[in-house]
Amino acid sequence: MTAKINLRAVSKAFPARGGRESVLALDGLELDIGAGEFTVVVGPSGCGKSTLLDLLGGLDRPTSGEILLDGAPVTGPGLDRGIVFQQYALLPWRTAAGNVEFGLEATGTPRRERAALAREHLELVGLGGFEDRHPHELSGGMRQRVAIARSLAYDPGVLLMDEPFAALDAQTRESLQDELLRIWERTGKTIVFITHGIDEAVYLGGRVAVLTSRPGRIKDVVPVELGEARAAHADLRSSPEFALHRRQVWQLLHEEVDRAQELEREAVAR
Amino acid sequence: MTIVLEKPAPARSGPGAPPPHDDTPARGARALRALGRLSRLTLTRSVVVLALFALWELAPRWELADRTFLPPFTEVAAAWWELALDGRLWENTEASLVRSGLGFGLAVLCAVPLGLLIGWYRPLADLLNPLLELFRNTAALALLPVFILLLGIGETSKVAIVLFACTWPILLNTVSAVRTVDPTLIRLARSMDLSAPRLLQKVVLPAALPTVFTGIRLAGGTAILVLVAAEMVGAKAGLGFLINSSQYNFAIPQMYAGIITISALGLLLNQLLLWAERRLTSWRPQPRG
Numbered sequence: 001m002t003a004k005i006n007l008r009a010v011s012k013a014f015p016a017r018g019g020r021e022s023v024l025a026l027d028g029l030e031l032d033i034g035a036g037e038f039t040v041v042v043g044p045s046g047c048g049k050s051t052l053l054d055l056l057g058g059l060d061r062p063t064s065g066e067i068l069l070d071g072a073p074v075t076g077p078g079l080d081r082g083i084v085f086q087q088y089a090l091l092p093w094r095t096a097a098g099n100v101e102f103g104l105e106a107t108g109t110p111r112r113e114r115a116a117l118a119r120e121h122l123e124l125v126g127l128g129g130f131e132d133r134h135p136h137e138l139s140g141g142m143r144q145r146v147a148i149a150r151s152l153a154y155d156p157g158v159l160l161m162d163e164p165f166a167a168l169d170a171q172t173r174e175s176l177q178d179e180l181l182r183i184w185e186r187t188g189k190t191i192v193f194i195t196h197g198i199d200e201a202v203y204l205g206g207r208v209a210v211l212t213s214r215p216g217r218i219k220d221v222v223p224v225e226l227g228e229a230r231a232a233h234a235d236l237r238s239s240p241e242f243a244l245h246r247r248q249v250w251q252l253l254h255e256e257v258d259r260a261q262e263l264e265r266e267a268v269a270r
Numbered sequence: 271m272t273i274v275l276e277k278p279a280p281a282r283s284g285p286g287a288p289p290p291h292d293d294t295p296a297r298g299a300r301a302l303r304a305l306g307r308l309s310r311l312t313l314t315r316s317v318v319v320l321a322l323f324a325l326w327e328l329a330p331r332w333e334l335a336d337r338t339f340l341p342p343f344t345e346v347a348a349a350w351w352e353l354a355l356d357g358r359l360w361e362n363t364e365a366s367l368v369r370s371g372l373g374f375g376l377a378v379l380c381a382v383p384l385g386l387l388i389g390w391y392r393p394l395a396d397l398l399n400p401l402l403e404l405f406r407n408t409a410a411l412a413l414l415p416v417f418i419l420l421l422g423i424g425e426t427s428k429v430a431i432v433l434f435a436c437t438w439p440i441l442l443n444t445v446s447a448v449r450t451v452d453p454t455l456i457r458l459a460r461s462m463d464l465s466a467p468r469l470l471q472k473v474v475l476p477a478a479l480p481t482v483f484t485g486i487r488l489a490g491g492t493a494i495l496v497l498v499a500a501e502m503v504g505a506k507a508g509l510g511f512l513i514n515s516s517q518y519n520f521a522i523p524q525m526y527a528g529i530i531t532i533s534a535l536g537l538l539l540n541q542l543l544l545w546a547e548r549r550l551t552s553w554r555p556q557p558r559g
C-alpha cells in the first residue's frame with residue numbers, strides 16, 4: 001500500500017495568551033496512513049484530536065515536524081481533503097442540495113453538473129427526495145448525512161471526520177457507522193476518523209491509533225481485523241472478536257482517560 | 271410612532287420532523303382555519319386603533335378635551351382630505367420622502383460594506399470601536415446645528431443628518447453580525463480554500479443578513495424621526511415643515527393631518543422593510559403565531 005499521509009514528528013504548541021500559559025497540544029506524532037485506508041484516531045477529550053485534524057486539513061500549521069500528503073508537505077487547506085465537522089457546519093440558508101453544491105462551487109463545476117452531482121450524492125447517503133429541505137427541517141442524523149454528501153461530492157481523496165457522530169443518538173449513530181463503511185468500500189477514500197468512543201473506534205477501524213492525554217502522543221496503533229467476524233455475526237458488537245479488540249483499546253485508553261480527568265481537575269482548581 | 275424591534279429568532283435545533291404528507295382535504299381545512307385566524311387577528315388589532323379614533327372623536331365633542339387644541343377626528347380627516355386635494359399633502363410628503371430616502375439609501379449603501387469590513391478585520395474593529403461607541407451615543411439631533419453650520423440650511427444638511435443618523439444602527443448591527451457568524455461555517459469555507467471575497471459573499475453576508483436587517487429597520491424609523499425634526503428647524507417643504515407651520519398659523523386640524531401622515535409613513539416603511547426581510551431570509555424557520 002502506498003502512503004497517502006505521513007506525519008513526521010508533528011508537534012503543535014499554542015502560544016501563551018491572555019494570562020494563560022502556552023499549551024503543548026501534540027508532541028512528536030509519527031504515523032503513516034495508506035491510500036484507501038480507514039484510520040481511526042481515539043483519545044481522551046482535550047488530548048489534541050481536533051488540533052490534529054486542523055493540521056491535516058491545513059487550517060493550522062504544526063509548530064515543528066511536517067505532514068506529507070501524497071509525498072508533498074501540507075501548506076494550507078485544499079479541495080484534495082474534505083472535512084466533516086461534529087457540528088455539521090451546514091449553511092442554514094441553503095437547502096440540502098444547495099449545501100452539497102457549496103463544495104462543488106469551490107471547484108468550479110458548471111451549474112448543470114452541480115445539480116446532478118448534488119442529487120447523486122444525496123441519494124448515496126440515503127437522502128433522495130430531501131434535496132429541497134433546509135437544515136432546520138432535518139434531523140441531526142440527516143444533517144450529518146448532508147455534510148457527508150457535501151464532502152464526497154467534490155471528490156477529495158481524503159475524508160477527515162472530527163467526531164461526526166458524537167452528537168447523535170445511539171441508534172442513528174450505529175446506522176450512520178454502517179452507512180459510512182458502505183460508502184468507504186464503494187468510494188475507496190482515505191478516511192481519518194476521530195472519536196473518543198472505543199466501540200465506535202473498533203467498529204469502524206481498519207487501524208485504531210490511540211493518543212495519550214495531553215500532550216497527545218501516539219501511544220499505540222491497533223490493527224483491527226474484523227473482516228471475517230463482520231460476515232459471520234449479525235451483531236458484530238457482541239461477537240468475541242469485537243470484545244477482544246475492544247478490551248485491547250480500552251486497556252490502552254483507560255489510563256489516559258484517568259490522566260486527562262486529573263489534568264482537567266487541576267485546571268479547574270487553579 | 272413606535273418601532274417594534276424583533277431580534278432574529280434563534281435557529282431551531284434538534285431533530286426536525288420528516289416531511290409531512292399533505293392530502294388535499296386536510297390542506298383545505300388548514301387553509302380555512304388559517305384564514306379564520308388571520309381575520310380574527312386583523313380584527314383584534316384594528317379594534318384598539320378604532321377605539322383610539324373613537325375616543326379622539328368623542329373626547330372633544332363631550333368636552334373632555336379642548337376642541338381648539340384637539341379637534342375631533344372627523345375634522346382632522348376632512349383637513350387631511352383637503353390637503354390631499356389641493357396637492358399640498360403630496361408636495362410635502364414627496365419632499366420628505368426624497369430626503370429621507372436619499373439619506374437612508376446612502377446609509378445602507380455605505381454602512382453595510384463598511385460594517386462587513388470592520389467586522390471581518392478584527393484589528394480594525396478594535397481600533398474603531400471607541401469611535402463607533404462615541405458616535406452611537408451622540409444624539410444625531412444634537413449635531414443638527416453643526417450640520418446646518420457646515421452645510422447650510424438647504425437640502426444637503428437634511429440629507430446629511432439622515433445619512434449620519436441612519437449609519438450607526440446599520441453599521442453597529444453589521445459589525446456585530448459579522449463577528450457572531452458561526453465559526454464552524456468560517457472553518458468550513460476555509461477548509462475549501464475559499465478566497466476572502468468569496469467567503470464574505472457566500473458565507474458571511476448571508477449569515478449576517480438577519481441581524482443586518484434589524485439594523486436597517488431601526489435606521490428606517492430613525493430616518494423619519496430625524497428628518498421631521500430637521501424640517502421643523504428650517505425648511506420650506508416637508509411634513510415636518512407642514513406640521514410646524516400649521517401649528518404656527520393655528521391651523522390645528524392640518525397639523526394633526528400632518529402628524530397622522532407621518533405615523534402612516536413610518537408604519538408603511540416598517541412594513542415594507544419587514545416584507546423585504548422576510549423575502550430575503552425566507553429560509554429561516556417561520557415564527558409561529
Ligand SMILES: Nc1ncnc2c1ncn2[C@@H]1O[C@H](COP(=O)(O)OP(=O)(O)O)[C@@H](O)[C@H]1O
Nearest residue numbers: 014023025044045046047048049050051052214
Ligand atoms: N486555539 C487554541 N489556543 C489555545 N489552546 C488551544 C487552542 N485549541 C486547542 N487548544 C488546547 O489544546 C488542547 C487540545 O485541544 P483539542 O485538539 O480541541 O482536543 P480534543 O479535540 O482532543 O478534545 C486542549 O487542551 C485545548 O485547550
Ligand SMILES: [Mg+2]
Nearest residue numbers: 049050051163
Ligand atoms: Mg475535539
